[in-house]
Amino acid sequence: MKRKPAIPVTETARFGTGYETVNRFVGRRAVSPLALRINALMMPASVALTVLTILDVESDLRMWLALLVFCFGPGSALVQYFRLPDAAMQLGLIIAISTALSILLAQALLYFDRLDALIAVGVLTALTFLHPITRQNPRLKKEAEKQEAGA
Amino acid sequence: VSATTTTAVPEETTTAPVKTRRLRLSRVIGILLPVLLVIGGYASIDGADASESGPLGLIEVMNPAYFAFIGLLAVSFIWHMRSKTLDAFVLSMHIVALIFLFHGAVSWIEQVPRFPVVYTHVGLTEYIQRTGETLPTLDARMNWPGFFTTAALLDEVAGVDSIYPWLLWAPLVQNLFYAPLLFSITRTASTDVRVPWIALYLYFSLSWVGQDYFSPQALNFLFFLAFVAIVLRCFRTDRAALPRPIRRIGNGVGQIVGKVLRVPSFQPGGAPILATTTAQRALLVFALAVIYAASVMSHQLTPVFLLLFVTALVVLRRTVLRGFPLLMAVLFFSYISYGAIGYWSGHIDQMFGGFGQLGGIFKDNVGSKVEVESSHVYVIYARFLLAAGVWALTAWGLIRRLRAGRVDLALLVGFIVPFFVLGGQTYGGEVILRVFLMSLPFAAIFITFALLPTEKLKLNITRSVVFVLACTLLGPTFMLTRYGNEAFEYVSKNDYEGALELSRLAPSGSNMISIDGNVGNQLGRMEQFVFQTVPQKPGELLDYSAQHIYQTAVDAPGSQSFLLLSRSQIANIELTYGKPETFFQDLTSELLANPNFRLIYENPDARIFAIDTSTGVKSPEVEDE
Numbered sequence A: 001m002k003r004k005p006a007i008p009v010t011e012t013a014r015f016g017t018g019y020e021t022v023n024r025f026v027g028r029r030a031v032s033p034l035a036l037r038i039n040a041l042m043m044p045a046s047v048a049l050t051v052l053t054i055l056d057v058e059s060d061l062r063m064w065l066a067l068l069v070f071c072f073g074p075g076s077a078l079v080q081y082f083r084l085p086d087a088a089m090q091l092g093l094i095i096a097i098s099t100a101l102s103i104l105l106a107q108a109l110l111y112f113d114r115l116d117a118l119i120a121v122g123v124l125t126a127l128t129f130l131h132p133i134t135r136q137n138p139r140l141k142k143e144a145e146k147q148e149a150g151a
Numbered sequence B: 001v002s003a004t005t006t007t008a009v010p011e012e013t014t015t016a017p018v019k020t021r022r023l024r025l026s027r028v029i030g031i032l033l034p035v036l037l038v039i040g041g042y043a044s045i046d047g048a049d050a051s052e053s054g055p056l057g058l059i060e061v062m063n064p065a066y067f068a069f070i071g072l073l074a075v076s077f078i079w080h081m082r083s084k085t086l087d088a089f090v091l092s093m094h095i096v097a098l099i100f101l102f103h104g105a106v107s108w109i110e111q112v113p114r115f116p117v118v119y120t121h122v123g124l125t126e127y128i129q130r131t132g133e134t135l136p137t138l139d140a141r142m143n144w145p146g147f148f149t150t151a152a153l154l155d156e157v158a159g160v161d162s163i164y165p166w167l168l169w170a171p172l173v174q175n176l177f178y179a180p181l182l183f184s185i186t187r188t189a190s191t192d193v194r195v196p197w198i199a200l201y202l203y204f205s206l207s208w209v210g211q212d213y214f215s216p217q218a219l220n221f222l223f224f225l226a227f228v229a230i231v232l233r234c235f236r237t238d239r240a241a242l243p244r245p246i247r248r249i250g251n252g253v254g255q256i257v258g259k260v261l262r263v264p265s266f267q268p269g270g271a272p273i274l275a276t277t278t279a280q281r282a283l284l285v286f287a288l289a290v291i292y293a294a295s296v297m298s299h300q301l302t303p304v305f306l307l308l309f310v311t312a313l314v315v316l317r318r319t320v321l322r323g324f325p326l327l328m329a330v331l332f333f334s335y336i337s338y339g340a341i342g343y344w345s346g347h348i349d350q351m352f353g354g355f356g357q358l359g360g361i362f363k364d365n366v367g368s369k370v371e372v373e374s375s376h377v378y379v380i381y382a383r384f385l386l387a388a389g390v391w392a393l394t395a396w397g398l399i400r401r402l403r404a405g406r407v408d409l410a411l412l413v414g415f416i417v418p419f420f421v422l423g424g425q426t427y428g429g430e431v432i433l434r435v436f437l438m439s440l441p442f443a444a445i446f447i448t449f450a451l452l453p454t455e456k457l458k459l460n461i462t463r464s465v466v467f468v469l470a471c472t473l474l475g476p477t478f479m480l481t482r483y484g485n486e487a488f489e490y491v492s493k494n495d496y497e498g499a500l501e502l503s504r505l506a507p508s509g510s511n512m513i514s515i516d517g518n519v520g521n522q523l524g525r526m527e528q529f530v531f532q533t534v535p536q537k538p539g540e541l542l543d544y545s546a547q548h549i550y551q552t553a554v555d556a557p558g559s560q561s562f563l564l565l566s567r568s569q570i571a572n573i574e575l576t577y578g579k580p581e582t583f584f585q586d587l588t589s590e591l592l593a594n595p596n597f598r599l600i601y602e603n604p605d606a607r608i609f610a611i612d613t614s615t616g617v618k619s620p621e622v623e624d625e
Helices: A033-054 A058-084 A087-111 A115-127 A130-136 A138-148 B025-046 B064-081 B088-109 B116-131 B146-158 B169-187 B194-206 B216-234 B246-259 B278-298 B302-315 B324-337 B347-354 B358-367 B378-404 B410-421 B431-451 B461-484 B492-506 B546-555 B567-577 B582-592 B619-624
Strands: A006-015 A021-028 B512-514 B530-533 B561-566 B598-601 B607-613
Touching: A006 A138, A033 A058, A033 A115, A033 A130, A058 A087, A058 A115, A058 B146, A087 A115, A087 B146, A087 B169, A087 B216, A087 B278, A115 A130, A115 B146, A138 B492, A138 B546, B025 B088, B064 B194, B064 B302, B064 B461, B088 B194, B116 B146, B146 B216, B146 B278, B146 B546, B169 B194, B169 B216, B169 B431, B194 B431, B194 B461, B194 B492, B216 B278, B216 B302, B216 B410, B216 B431, B216 B561, B246 B378, B246 B561, B278 B302, B302 B410, B324 B492, B378 B431, B378 B461, B410 B431, B431 B461, B461 B530, B492 B561, B492 B567, B492 B607, B512 B546, B546 B561, B546 B582, B546 B607, B561 B582, B567 B582, B582 B598, B582 B607
Parallel strands: B512 B530, B512 B561
Antiparallel strands: A006 A021, B561 B607, B598 B607
16 A cells, blocks of 8 residues: 655764764655554454354464554554654554553453453454544545645 | 644664675575574573573583574674674574574473463463453453463464463564564664664573563553654654743753863664654544553553653653643553452552652562572572663763763653652562563663763774674673572472362362462362461561461361472472471471371372361451451
8 A cells, every 4th residue: 555755854963073963854655654554464364263253163273363453453553643753663663552452342341341351352443443444534634635745 | 532743754764774685695694694603502502401490590500612603603793893884684683593592492491381470361261261351350460361361262262271371482483573662663763774673682691580481561562662652753752842940950961061071962862753644643642542451451560651751752842742641641540450450459558658668669579589598699689780781881871971962851751751650569579570671772872872882982892892792791690680589480290280180180269289389270160269478477487387277277278279380389398498408308308297188189290189177266366357
């Protein structure tokens, strides 16, 4: 999926004799590339987990997929909206936001007395697909393009 | 919530210079060597038996070659740090190798997850998974159930009955998760690209507190780092004027410090913040709110640290999130008033009673720790010395940075704010550990400044040797401080199987008697049992006689009573109270000779006795109740 850049991107260059950095404008390009790649892996993983959960398959694969989706799924979609160029920040926030959303989801399901695997997987999968879905929405796409043109 | 910047937003920086992608021999070595060192380190400790740890902990059973690999890793790291262009991938490999060597090695040699308390967390998760609800009266931690609920939901989604199989490697995985966020925080410290790498290396070498097991605080430390990283990288301001009353004090202090250090003027020392648009900032504020809400629901202490941190930055005008502390306070007190009412309505004295009683807090956190009656006390002393050394070096780094004319107010706030929690409560004698942990990311930055206060200084031979020597010495020091409690924090497979057997054998309503609290016997069906530790009267000789254990069982309210004797309890008693090594065998013999005790299960590390309380008479105090 091709993305349009939103903000001017600079890279760091050194100057002088030391290791001091300055910002150097290098053009416009897509940001949050790491989140994009992780999300591309998480989307099929979340679909596979959904299928395994519906079929109630007991396997190590399901266990590892569950762990991956809880720790990386929703965050990999949401961090793309932040358009951060920093890979470390992207990776850290993907994990933190995924687990934070998992906690909020689990608490909400507990509150409504619906601590159910299928509902949880459904919500997490939907969140994992959030960014690609919203990018395809014509109205949101138009708004995003307008905003990008303004930026 | 105010999310608009008051100062011009500088452009973002990226990591190392671009010319690092070429395949060079040094790059290949830089990638392969850390992998080989980890393999070598793990191979050197492969035969180590954690159960043989003595009063000094795991260091007693470690192969000295393991520490040589740690030293070699430091040499390789500094070698690459001295190159003209820093290779981010190679340096990342070194950091990952360091995490594997320091925080994963113990999982390599242990068979089941360490820390008896982990098994209580497994039990709390099991309860939620089985019943689909929480029970705040079961355990105080159930008032902040976010972590356990998520673990239960994860079990459900994964299709497993227990979270237990995943826990052995939890410390390693959590530290790997912390690394990118710590890197983001350390990058805010300086425009010098060497600072974040060295600070990260120091952090993982100094992080001995060991709160990274399967626990709410481990996950909340991740939230703490994510929150701080967003605030410092996207919402920090360095050049806004201080509020008037603080400015007067600041100017006065600045003049005095300037005269003493002979520095004409000070400049903000941080790196530029990330460039963001209004929409991005709004989304990042939303992310902060999500992270904080998750933290509020899953841990008691972390939200307090975060609230204090952001409030202090707002007061000093070091962030543009001026209204955000209000939202945080609303979230925090709303949850306390609603979700945790079961706890605070009955423990208001416990929550706020210690406020301002620094003497009591010091006694609980320091004094009680050194009352150990064995050579294990040297581990406690080593921890205090290491913590004091870290704080002293932090002060030295701050002075070096000031002498270079740089002021890092936001980082200083991050370092100091955790100490304000000391005035609150003892937190079960653990508050100093948490303070050390929360301030360590900032302390690591200031210690790096002690080595490299400005970009203009080269990482010359002297500085490199100092770094390598310090990191090599930190290998055994880390092992002593972090795993010094191994004798009683280690849980053997037999320990675990004994506790598992007890939870299978005991019918609902039974008393689960133990002679020490250091026992992982709350694995499942927690609400169906009465857990009772044999009480000891303060100031009197410890009583572990069969008669005293029997009376405890008679006084307990359950229908039947079972005593679990396990290795972890015995080790704790031996190390803390100086009991002889024959204590386990002597006590077992005494119990076997007593007609009220019947041995129903036995393995090399655990014994289960059924106690016949039919002829017992309850104590007068229990009768009165």
